[in-house]
Amino acid sequence: MTRPLPDALLSLPHRRDVPFARLTTLGVGGTCRWLFEPTTEAEAQVFVQTCAREGLPWRVLGGGSNLVVLGDVDTPVLRLALPREVRRQGTDLTAPASHGHIALAEAAAQASLSGLAFASGIPGSLGGAIRMNAGAHGSEWVDVLIRFRFLTPEGDLVERAPAPGDFAYRTSFLTGGHVVLSATAHLAEGDPAAIRAQMAELRGKRSASQPLTQRNAGCIFKNPTGQNAGRLIDLAGLKGLRVGDAEVSPQHANFLVNLGQASPAQFKELMDRVRAAVLEAHGVGLEPEVEIWA
Ligand SMILES: Cc1cc2nc3c(=O)[nH]c(=O)nc-3n(C[C@H](O)[C@H](O)[C@H](O)COP(=O)(O)OP(=O)(O)OC[C@H]3O[C@@H](n4cnc5c(N)ncnc54)[C@H](O)[C@@H]3O)c2cc1C
Incomplete structure (x- = not known):
C-alpha cells in the first residue's frame, strides 16, 4: 500500500505480512499486508469509521473457508478477535462473530439446545456464516437467527431482528462494508445424546463424500440452475x-x-x-x- 495508514488504524491491534496460507482453509494465496484484529466491538468500529472517513478500501475476513486468494492483498483486512463468550438466555444462544462456527454447534449441543446441528460440518466463523446465510441439509442460518449486531459501512452500530429480504440462498445484504459483530440463535430444548447423534450422522455423510483430509474451500463452483x-x-x-x-x-x-x-x-x-x-x-x-x- 503506497498511502500511509492513518494513526487511528495503526493504534489498533494488527500484524504485518501474514501469509493467506495461514488465514484460509484452502491454504493458497499471497500475503495479507495489513491484518487488523480488533478484540472489542469498539475497536472494530474505529476501524470501519476510520476507513470510511479516509475513503480507504478494506476487506473483512472470517475463517477463510469460502475464499480463494489469488495474490497479495495490500488493502487493510479486518479479522475480528472478540472474546469467545457464548451467552444463553432461555433457549437463545448469543455468540460473537469471530466464534468458530463448528465450535458454536458443539456449544449448543453441550447446552442441550437443538437447531444448530446443520452447522456442525460447516467450517469458518459465525460472522462469515451469517454473511453467507450458510446452511446444509435443508436448514440455514436465517431459520434460527432472531437478532444480530453489525456495523454499517459508515461504522454505525445496529442491533435488530432479521427483516424480510435480508437473507437469501447463501447470501445476505451484509456485503460491501458491513461487519457482523454477533448473532443470536433461537433454539429448542433437546436431548444432548440425540443432538450429538444427529451431528455425527451429518458429519459421517460429509466425510464419505468430501475430501476433508485435504485443504479445500468447499464447493468451488455454483450449481447452475437445475444442474449439479x-x-x-x-x-x-x-x-x-x-x-x-x-x-x-x-x-x-x-x-x-x-x-x-x-x-x-x-x-x-x-x-x-x-x-x-x-x-x-x-x-x-x-x-x-x-x-x-x-
Ligand atoms: C469443507 C467445507 C465445507 C463447506 N460446506 C458448506 C456447507 O455445507 N454450506 C455452506 O453454506 N457453506 C459451506 N462451506 C463454505 C463456508 O464454510 C461458509 O460459507 C462459511 O460460512 C464461511 O465462513 P468464514 O468465516 O470462513 O468466511 P470467509 O471465508 O472468511 O468469508 C466469506 C465471506 O464472508 C465475509 N465475512 C467474513 N466474516 C464477516 C463478518 N464478521 N461480517 C461480515 N462479513 C464477513 C467475507 O468478507 C467474505 O465475503 C464449506 C467450506 C468448506 C471448506
Missing part, C-alpha cells in the same frame, strides 16, 4: 486433473484441493481449465461459489 456443478465436472472427465499441487478431487469433483504447496497461479489455472472444459463438454459456464480475492 460437481456432476458436470465429473462427466467432463476432470476428476484427478492436476496443475502442480492443485487438483480436482477424485472424491468430489466440485472440490478443488491443495495437495500441499499449490500456488495462486496453479490454482487459477486449474479453475480456468475446469471452466473451459465444462463449457466445451456441456455448453455451461460455471460461476465461482467461493469469493475470489486479488
Whole structure:
C-alpha cells in the first residue's frame, strides 16, 4: 500500500505480512499486508469509521473457508478477535462473530439446545456464516437467527431482528462494508445424546463424500440452475486433473484441493481449465461459489 495508514488504524491491534496460507482453509494465496484484529466491538468500529472517513478500501475476513486468494492483498483486512463468550438466555444462544462456527454447534449441543446441528460440518466463523446465510441439509442460518449486531459501512452500530429480504440462498445484504459483530440463535430444548447423534450422522455423510483430509474451500463452483456443478465436472472427465499441487478431487469433483504447496497461479489455472472444459463438454459456464480475492 503506497498511502500511509492513518494513526487511528495503526493504534489498533494488527500484524504485518501474514501469509493467506495461514488465514484460509484452502491454504493458497499471497500475503495479507495489513491484518487488523480488533478484540472489542469498539475497536472494530474505529476501524470501519476510520476507513470510511479516509475513503480507504478494506476487506473483512472470517475463517477463510469460502475464499480463494489469488495474490497479495495490500488493502487493510479486518479479522475480528472478540472474546469467545457464548451467552444463553432461555433457549437463545448469543455468540460473537469471530466464534468458530463448528465450535458454536458443539456449544449448543453441550447446552442441550437443538437447531444448530446443520452447522456442525460447516467450517469458518459465525460472522462469515451469517454473511453467507450458510446452511446444509435443508436448514440455514436465517431459520434460527432472531437478532444480530453489525456495523454499517459508515461504522454505525445496529442491533435488530432479521427483516424480510435480508437473507437469501447463501447470501445476505451484509456485503460491501458491513461487519457482523454477533448473532443470536433461537433454539429448542433437546436431548444432548440425540443432538450429538444427529451431528455425527451429518458429519459421517460429509466425510464419505468430501475430501476433508485435504485443504479445500468447499464447493468451488455454483450449481447452475437445475444442474449439479460437481456432476458436470465429473462427466467432463476432470476428476484427478492436476496443475502442480492443485487438483480436482477424485472424491468430489466440485472440490478443488491443495495437495500441499499449490500456488495462486496453479490454482487459477486449474479453475480456468475446469471452466473451459465444462463449457466445451456441456455448453455451461460455471460461476465461482467461493469469493475470489486479488
Ligand atoms: C469443507 C467445507 C465445507 C463447506 N460446506 C458448506 C456447507 O455445507 N454450506 C455452506 O453454506 N457453506 C459451506 N462451506 C463454505 C463456508 O464454510 C461458509 O460459507 C462459511 O460460512 C464461511 O465462513 P468464514 O468465516 O470462513 O468466511 P470467509 O471465508 O472468511 O468469508 C466469506 C465471506 O464472508 C465475509 N465475512 C467474513 N466474516 C464477516 C463478518 N464478521 N461480517 C461480515 N462479513 C464477513 C467475507 O468478507 C467474505 O465475503 C464449506 C467450506 C468448506 C471448506
